[in-house]
């Protein structure tokens with residue numbers, strides 16, 4: 001508790017979800033008092049992800065700590081490259097990413113938490129109630145559910161946020177994602193390739209290939225409700241191997257989901273005393289699929305709103321200070337129908353490389 005204040009709640013802030021949004025929120029909120037950070041998964045968790053940190057993510061981190069070398073994979077930096085597979089057109093851009101091991105990265109973020117943040121893995125938020133005095137959060141860690149109370153709850157529990165649903169807000173629909181970790185039988189070019197192929201069918205959005213030390217991630221993104229995505233991923237892999245024989249056997253396949261943000265109304269900063277950060281709030285790039293910088297950014301802002309305002313006013317404060325992130329998403333949404341159309345995907349191959357580079361940076 002804050003010095004000199006009567007204890008009326010178990011914690012000043014409870015944060016649901018120990019991803020980049022929740023961890024950054026917990027760091028910032030800890031300047032107001034005690035924080036409980038819970039995650040439904042056992043920690044350290046493994047989030048299916050390309051582990052590509054864009055320049056915004058890197059600059060947020062620079063305010064907190066330097067990313068240790070042990071998290072960084074070979075090659076340490078890769079440039080984003082647009083690839084029209086069928087016409088063999090490659091457009092390298094100026095976008096430069098730091099290539100990290102996502103599981104080690106998240107675990108390292110946890111190590112940045114100050115002492116007044118209590119961390120509890122394998123602990124899920126099951127339900128919540130709130131009134132003008134605070135929030136009661138129902139938690140479950142194996143056995144019987146139990147309750148804790150707090151002044152504010154920050155829901156940073158990802159794409160399928162239970163906190164968001166408990167507030168009566170529908171979850172954003174989701175892409176189906178599959179990632180194979182393929183052994184490398186030879187070097188591949190040091191790029192983060194975003195690949196469009198026409199042979200997979202209409203449920204296919206795009207694939208990406210990036211070298212990760214001894215392996216390469218081959219990820220694919222399929223539109224919501226795709227049937228038998230695993231078959232489609234096998235088909236995608238065999239097409240890719242025709243031109244990239246260095247892609248050996250897959251040593252691991254992960255299935256996950258990514259937000260399919262389609263409307264500005266998908267972005268919801270919170271209700272009452274409950275704030276939503278990262279994917280739980282609908283914060284993610286609808287055009288590039290990048291979410292780590294959005295998660296860190298909104299996590300920081302949610303934590304600052306909680307730390308700097310009266311608990312009853314923190315959602316309003318957060319709404320104000322995160323408005324530019326919502327505007328950024330709305331701006332990107334305007335490009336989407338064109339980018340997702342067959343014409344758009346075809347047209348991109350004809351755009352001069354410096355323009356692809358400039359436009360991609362803005363996305």
Ligand SMILES: Cc1cc2nc3c(=O)[nH]c(=O)nc-3n(C[C@H](O)[C@H](O)[C@H](O)COP(=O)(O)OP(=O)(O)OC[C@H]3O[C@@H](n4cnc5c(N)ncnc54)[C@H](O)[C@@H]3O)c2cc1C
Nearest residue numbers: 017019020021040049050051052125157158278279291292
């Ligand atoms: C295949 C794939 C590849 C991607 N690649 C990239 C990339 O290269 N670069 C990039 O910038 N972005 C990438 N993204 C997006 C990025 O991973 C996410 O946007 C980012 O992790 C969102 O962070 P977050 O903190 O909001 O949520 P998450 O990282 O999803 O964390 C949410 C946490 O909440 C926990 N949780 C869930 N329910 C509960 C509950 N009820 N109670 C408590 N805890 C709960 C979960 O266990 C999880 O640990 C990728 C996404 C996918 C699916």
